[in-house]
Amino acid sequence: MPTDELYLPPLILFGGLGLSFLVMLIHLFWRESERRSVVLTELNDTLNYHLEEERSLRQTNEKIMEFSRDLLCSISPGGRFLTVSPASEAVLGYAPEELRGQHYNLLLLPEDRDSTVEEVRKLAAGQSNRASGFRTRLRHRDGYTVTVSWTAEWSKEDNALFCVGRDISDELVAETLSRERDQFFSLSPDMFCIVDLNSHFFEVNNTFVKTLGYTREQLIGTSYLEIVHTDDHQKVNDAVQSLTEGEDVQNLFIRAIDTTHNEHWLQINAILSGDDLIYVVARDITESLETQERLRRSEALLSIAEKTAMIGGWTVEIPSGKVAWTPVMFDIFEVPQGEEPDLDAGLSLYTDDSRETLSAAIDLCTRTGIPFDEEVQFRTSSGRIRWGRAIGHGVKNENGEIVRLQGGFQDITASRQAMDQIKRYAERQATIFESITDAFFTVDKDWRFTYVNRRSEELLHKTRDELLGHSLWEIFPAAIGTEFDEMYTRAMETGESVSFEGYYAPLDNWLEISAYPSEEGLAVYYRSIRERKEAQWKLEETLKELERSNRELQDFAFVASHDLQEPLRKIRAFSDRLLVKSDKLGPDERDYLERMQSAAARMQSLIMDLLSYSRITTRAKPFETCDTEAILRGVLQDMETAISAEQASIQVSPLPSIFGDATQLRQVFQNLISNSIKFHEPGKVPEIMIYPEAIGQDCWTLVVSDNGIGFDEKYAEKIFHPFQRL
Numbered sequence: 001m002p003t004d005e006l007y008l009p010p011l012i013l014f015g016g017l018g019l020s021f022l023v024m025l026i027h028l029f030w031r032e033s034e035r036r037s038v039v040l041t042e043l044n045d046t047l048n049y050h051l052e053e054e055r056s057l058r059q060t061n062e063k064i065m066e067f068s069r070d071l072l073c074s075i076s077p078g079g080r081f082l083t084v085s086p087a088s089e090a091v092l093g094y095a096p097e098e099l100r101g102q103h104y105n106l107l108l109l110p111e112d113r114d115s116t117v118e119e120v121r122k123l124a125a126g127q128s129n130r131a132s133g134f135r136t137r138l139r140h141r142d143g144y145t146v147t148v149s150w151t152a153e154w155s156k157e158d159n160a161l162f163c164v165g166r167d168i169s170d171e172l173v174a175e176t177l178s179r180e181r182d183q184f185f186s187l188s189p190d191m192f193c194i195v196d197l198n199s200h201f202f203e204v205n206n207t208f209v210k211t212l213g214y215t216r217e218q219l220i221g222t223s224y225l226e227i228v229h230t231d232d233h234q235k236v237n238d239a240v241q242s243l244t245e246g247e248d249v250q251n252l253f254i255r256a257i258d259t260t261h262n263e264h265w266l267q268i269n270a271i272l273s274g275d276d277l278i279y280v281v282a283r284d285i286t287e288s289l290e291t292q293e294r295l296r297r298s299e300a301l302l303s304i305a306e307k308t309a310m311i312g313g314w315t316v317e318i319p320s321g322k323v324a325w326t327p328v329m330f331d332i333f334e335v336p337q338g339e340e341p342d343l344d345a346g347l348s349l350y351t352d353d354s355r356e357t358l359s360a361a362i363d364l365c366t367r368t369g370i371p372f373d374e375e376v377q378f379r380t381s382s383g384r385i386r387w388g389r390a391i392g393h394g395v396k397n398e399n400g401e402i403v404r405l406q407g408g409f410q411d412i413t414a415s416r417q418a419m420d421q422i423k424r425y426a427e428r429q430a431t432i433f434e435s436i437t438d439a440f441f442t443v444d445k446d447w448r449f450t451y452v453n454r455r456s457e458e459l460l461h462k463t464r465d466e467l468l469g470h471s472l473w474e475i476f477p478a479a480i481g482t483e484f485d486e487m488y489t490r491a492m493e494t495g496e497s498v499s500f501e502g503y504y505a506p507l508d509n510w511l512e513i514s515a516y517p518s519e520e521g522l523a524v525y526y527r528s529i530r531e532r533k534e535a536q537w538k539l540e541e542t543l544k545e546l547e548r549s550n551r552e553l554q555d556f557a558f559v560a561s562h563d564l565q566e567p568l569r570k571i572r573a574f575s576d577r578l579l580v581k582s583d584k585l586g587p588d589e590r591d592y593l594e595r596m597q598s599a600a601a602r603m604q605s606l607i608m609d610l611l612s613y614s615r616i617t618t619r620a621k622p623f624e625t626c627d628t629e630a631i632l633r634g635v636l637q638d639m640e641t642a643i644s645a646e647q648a649s650i651q652v653s654p655l656p657s658i659f660g661d662a663t664q665l666r667q668v669f670q671n672l673i674s675n676s677i678k679f680h681e682p683g684k685v686p687e688i689m690i691y692p693e694a695i696g697q698d699c700w701t702l703v704v705s706d707n708g709i710g711f712d713e714k715y716a717e718k719i720f721h722p723f724q725r726l
Contacts, residue, residue, distance in 0.1 A: 071148065071165035074158070077124065079103050082160055091148070091167045093141030107138040109145065120161060123154040135168070147172055191266070191282040197240070199223045202277060211284050213259035229255035229263065243272040253285075265289050310411035314392075316343055318366055318403050332388065332411045334380040351377045351385070358390060362405065369394040369402055375412065387416040437527070444521040445492075447472045459528055461507065478506050484513075491515045492522055501529065568607070571600045626662045628655040628702075632690065635669040639677075646686055648677050653691035656700055669704075676706035 071092070072085035080103050084096040092099075092107060099106075108116060116136055122128040131152045138146045148165040155162055191208040195201055201219045209216055212227065219227075228236055232254040239249045249270040255263045266282040273279060312329035316322070321343040330337045333349060341348075343362075347355050354376035361372035371393035378388055392407030439455040449467040457463055462475065472488075473480055483502045491498045499514045510533045513526040575597040578585070585593070632652060636643070643650065650673070658665065673688060680686040686706060693701040 073163050075104060075161040075163065077159060091146060092138060109137045109139060112136045123152060123161060193280045195224055195278045195280060197276055199225055212256060227256050229257060243270060243278060312409050314409060315404055315406040329409060334382050349378050365392060365394050365405055366402060386411060386413045388412060439526050442521060442523045443472055488515055488522060491517045568600050568604045572597060623660050626658050626660055626665060628658050631662055631666050632669055635666055635673065639673060642677055646677050648686040648688060650688045655692055656695060672704045676708055680708045
């Protein structure tokens with residue numbers, strides 16, 4: 001077919017196919033459009049549903065926030081309110097719009113801010129999922145405090161803290177009241193119990209248990225009649241009957257028996273509650289009744305005591321000035337019984353100065369109610385001047401007005417005289433303490449100076465003003481831990497006096513101290529012994545020097561006993577040989593020889609005496625109890641030849657024992673008796689008496705008397721010096 005000719009069938013075929021494809025394509029798009037329309041409709045319906053739900057939920061939330069009594073709010077990370085429920089006005093006094101945008105510190109008390117910030121930080125950081133029961137105290141618009149318990153949770157999506165708060169202020173008050181009620185019930189000094197109408201214990205408090213000695217388990221569920229005295233059962237039953245009839249029980253007195261079968265008098269008040277329980281308050285008045293009985297027995301004794309102590313009572317009515325006296329007042333003022341003076345006449349009984357003092361005190365007490373206590377001088381109706389103590393106070397009526405003055409009056413003349421005497425004694429004692437050469441001070445139980453004499457001021461280098469009222473250890477801290485601290489504390493704690501010597505470096509002084517404890521504290525006498533210590537140190541040096549001298553004396557004794565005597569022995573030996581050949585010598589040579597031998601003998605005797613003297617100190621023995629008579633008998637036996645030669649008469653009385661060195665005592669007896677025999681008047685027989693005098697518990701005097709030539713008393717000091725002849 002030529003190219004310029006159209007072939008109709010293929011064209012129709014392809015046209016139909018194209019049309020069919022176009023129709024199919026249109027149908028496909030229509031179906032897709034229809035499906036999308038359905039999907040969009042469904043989405044629209046779902047969206048409308050959710051919007052409706054959200055609107056409903058929002059309305060519900062708004063209603064919840066509007067009608068909820070709890071405080072609902074949301075808070076930004078910066079601590080500012082985003083939303084606040086209307087309950088804020090009821091709880092805090094602020095409308096929601098007043099709080100939105102405000103920081104919560106506007107409401108939060110400063111004391112709770114740190115803990116609140118920490119709790120919010122934990123929630124925001126995820127350390128805590130939810131805070132429940134967290135309490136804060138908020139300030140109400142009217143100024144009072146509201147306690148709120150919070151439940152809070154942090155929303156990461158909203159970046160905010162959502163909180164629900166409940167006002168628990170009333171609950172806290174109720175908890176406090178409940179706790180205080182329980183504490184009062186438990187800790188009250190009165191006995192509390194609850195019983196039912198069947199006489200069984202329902203509850204008891206601690207005081208009830210302690211008073212009667214029963215345990216709580218022993219009482220609960222048992223009948224109270226088991227512990228009530230049988231004689232009082234009827235009283236109790238009558239009281240229960242009165243309660244059931246609507247009357248309260250007041251001041252019912254019954255006896256209860258404790259676990260040791262002792263009786264306790266109880267004063268009972270009781271009421272019946274609406275739940276048919278009887279609430280009972282009881283007080284143990286056993287001691288009170290016993291006290292009242294003792295008081296009644298003492299009233300008679302008090303009356304006697306008033307007369308003995310001269311204490312009277314008085315009243316003055318205001319404003320009439322009418323006076324009433326007890327019987328002793330008449331005796332004190334020597335006024336006839338029943339003739340009370342009025343106020344002005346009574347005041348005229350006092351001396352001028354005392355009348356002025358007492359009048360001013362009465363006037364002040366009448367106007368202000370201030371009590372008074374004055375020592376006054378008065379004149380009895382017989383003219384005797386006495387001292388008294390007037391005490392008074394005001395008595396007010398129900399309106400608080402002073403309508404009467406009442407008080408006591410005591411004759412204190414004797415005590416006043418005693419106090420004056422004590423005062424004079426104290427003054428004399430102070431004079432003595434000021435005049436004694438010893439230093440003296442006193443401290444109280446707290447170591448505070450209470451008295452310091454003049455000598456103490458000198459030794460302590462402190463004035464009275466610097467010491468009195470101040471602590472010993474604060475003024476002299478260097479004494480802490482020394483013997484002063486130890487000995488003073490021992491005296492204070494044991495109540496026994498102590499004496500000691502001590503050196504106090506800050507004062508550079510040695511002190512000799514005697515401390516005497518008393519109920520008031522400690523009295524300390526002390527003196528400076530620095531000079532004595534220095535003398536003692538010098539004495540010690542002297543003793544050391546004496547020891548050195550004794551050693552030298554021992555050396556000399558050795559020389560005297562050996563070296564010095566050897567030449568003398570040779571002199572005497574050669575002179576003896578010459579005397580044997582004296583017939584060949586002339587008279588003068590024999591005289592010289594005899595004189596030389598006599599001088600050598602005296603020299604040897606002198607050396608022996610010196611040696612004996614040195615042995616007194618260098619060979620002394622320890623002291624012991626010695627038989628004086630036995631020592632004397634030994635001496636007389638040794639000197640028997642000398643005694644017989646001079647025909648001496650020696651009379652010896654019984655002699656006590658003596659504590660000493662027997663060897664030196666023997667030497668004393670020998671020297672004394674030898675002198676008595678040697679130095680006597682020519683042609684006169686020596687008479688010697690040895691006897692004791694002034695025999696005491698610790699000492700006695702040995703007397704050796706003779707009829708010898710004696711010596712001039714002016715040489716008495718020289719008689720005991722070595723190598724002296726009078």
